[in-house]
Amino acid sequence: SSAGPPQIGRPADGGPALEASLSHPTHSPVGRAAVELLNVCAFLAPEDIPRSLFLQGGEHLPPNLAAAVNDELAFNDVLGMLRSFSLIELTPESFSLHRLVQAVCRDRLAKQAQPPKKRKGSKPPPVPATHPFAAAAVKLLNDTYPTDLHTNVAIWPLMQRLLPHAQAAAQQAEQLGIEPYSTGRVFDRVGIYLQIRAEYAEAKESFECAVRVYESAFGPEHHDVAIFVNNLGNVLLELGDQSGAKQAFERALKLGEQTFGPDHPHVAIFVNNLGGMLRKLGDLPGAKQAYERALKTHEQTLGPDHPDVATDMNNLGSVFQALGDLSEAKRAFERALKIDEQVFGLNHPNVAANVWNLGTVHQSLGDLSKAKQAYERAWGIYRKFLGDEHPHTRNVKTWVEGVTKLLAGKTPSGG
Numbered sequence: 001s002s003a004g005p006p007q008i009g010r011p012a013d014g015g016p017a018l019e020a021s022l023s024h025p026t027h028s029p030v031g032r033a034a035v036e037l038l039n040v041c042a043f044l045a046p047e048d049i050p051r052s053l054f055l056q057g058g059e060h061l062p063p064n065l066a067a068a069v070n071d072e073l074a075f076n077d078v079l080g081m082l083r084s085f086s087l088i089e090l091t092p093e094s095f096s097l098h099r100l101v102q103a104v105c106r107d108r109l110a111k112q113a114q115p116p117k118k119r120k121g122s123k124p125p126p127v128p129a130t131h132p133f134a135a136a137a138v139k140l141l142n143d144t145y146p147t148d149l150h151t152n153v154a155i156w157p158l159m160q161r162l163l164p165h166a167q168a169a170a171q172q173a174e175q176l177g178i179e180p181y182s183t184g185r186v187f188d189r190v191g192i193y194l195q196i197r198a199e200y201a202e203a204k205e206s207f208e209c210a211v212r213v214y215e216s217a218f219g220p221e222h223h224d225v226a227i228f229v230n231n232l233g234n235v236l237l238e239l240g241d242q243s244g245a246k247q248a249f250e251r252a253l254k255l256g257e258q259t260f261g262p263d264h265p266h267v268a269i270f271v272n273n274l275g276g277m278l279r280k281l282g283d284l285p286g287a288k289q290a291y292e293r294a295l296k297t298h299e300q301t302l303g304p305d306h307p308d309v310a311t312d313m314n315n316l317g318s319v320f321q322a323l324g325d326l327s328e329a330k331r332a333f334e335r336a337l338k339i340d341e342q343v344f345g346l347n348h349p350n351v352a353a354n355v356w357n358l359g360t361v362h363q364s365l366g367d368l369s370k371a372k373q374a375y376e377r378a379w380g381i382y383r384k385f386l387g388d389e390h391p392h393t394r395n396v397k398t399w400v401e402g403v404t405k406l407l408a409g410k411t412p413s414g415g
Contacts, residue, residue, distance in 0.1 A: 029068075032064040033065045033067070036133070039105055040136050041097055041137075043106075043134040043137035044137055045167070047096045049096065052093075055069050055072065057144070060140055131176050137168075138178075140169070141165060141166045141186050145162075145185075145190075153349065160193075166190050167206075180214065180216070184210045184211075187213060191207040191231060191235065203235045211229055226270070229255070230252035230269065233248030234273060242277065245277055246281075249274040252273075271290050271293050275289075279315075288323075292316065310339035310340045310354070314336040317357060317361075326361055326365055330358065333357045336354045337354035347384065351381060352378040352382050352392070353378070356374065360399075368406055372407060375399045379400055
């Protein structure tokens with residue numbers, strides 16, 4: 001929020017008074033759950049923490065908090081106690097902490113995780129469990145981000161709201177060296193969402209973190225490394241780094257064939273993306289061959305009406321168009337559009353891409369009215385889901401303006 005973090009009642013200097021308020025309510029189950037909630041939230045962003053994040057992830061939470069979130073009324077009691085100590089601010093759907101509260105919690109937890117000093121001649125006491133609250137935070141976010149983030153437009157508003165929490169949880173977990181499985185996946189999903197929003201530089205950083213975490217924890221040959229490297233290649237391509245993108249796609253494909261097998265749907269996606277790279281480099285025959293291989297694999301493994309088949313047909317249509325085969329391009333784009341409309345409905349970014357491509361074929365065939373109709377439909381969809389400033393929205397708007405001028409030039413004066 002541009003207004004800055006919400007202000008809460010607290011001692012002017014923090015210090016012992018705040019420490020006391022954090023530890024005071026631990027004698028009751030509600031009080032213990034309240035302290036556990038603060039400890040988990042210490043590893044999230046401080047503002048606008050959705051209540052739903054906790055209500056849906058009890059299995060990852062420490063015991064007292066897990067019991068509380070199973071009952072929404074009990075969770076309200078926990079939040080109410082924290083508000084009574086002026087440690088949080090509440091709204092009907094979320095709550096916020098001050099950064100000072102988070103800093104004190106993290107500092108206290110870090111001290112608790114320090115190995116105790118051994119007294120001479122005595123057996124060392126057991127070391128306390130390290131960072132369970134940071135682990136809970138990143139696991140919560142991993143479970144919240146869906147696997148179909150690319151196409152599940154209904155979840156995008158929640159993903160935007162969770163973005164700062166996912167980034168904070170993953171960054172803290174990486175720094176602490178914990179939960180690499182969840183941490184890498186959160187970095188990857190964050191990267192996908194940032195790429196959807198055309199925040200390419202930030203997406204690149206997130207994908208690089210995902211690769212780094214998994215390579216360090218599971219080795220460079222892990223199958224998910226192939227997926228993360230492939231996703232990194234996509235954003236490198238958006239940033240204009242064709243050499244880096246080609247290297248990433250080739251690595252993803254080689255590793256994917258080794259770990260998934262040559263005919264796996266994931267490998268078909270890697271092949272598809274490498275085809276896009278070849279098309280940008282001007283190798284149209286190579287791109288066509290890659291797209292046809294991806295299409296064959298997806299049709300055989302996922303069926304002829306799967307959205308990944310639509311993606312393959314859309315890409316194949318672009319090659320036919322570049323080769324001057326407009327009839328085949330039109331057929332490919334029409335098939336892709338039919339599949340995506342059946343799967344996602346009439347208003348979806350995937351549908352917009354198909355309609356836009358089909359419009360370019362209509363324009364090349366001289367049917368400017370159909371082209372304009374297609375561009376305007378795509379423009380409307382992108383404006384709804386991506387906003388006016390997204391590159392896709394701005395680009396298709398220029399096509400609308402261009403074909404409108406062409407039509408005006410063909411219209412007789414006063415007609």
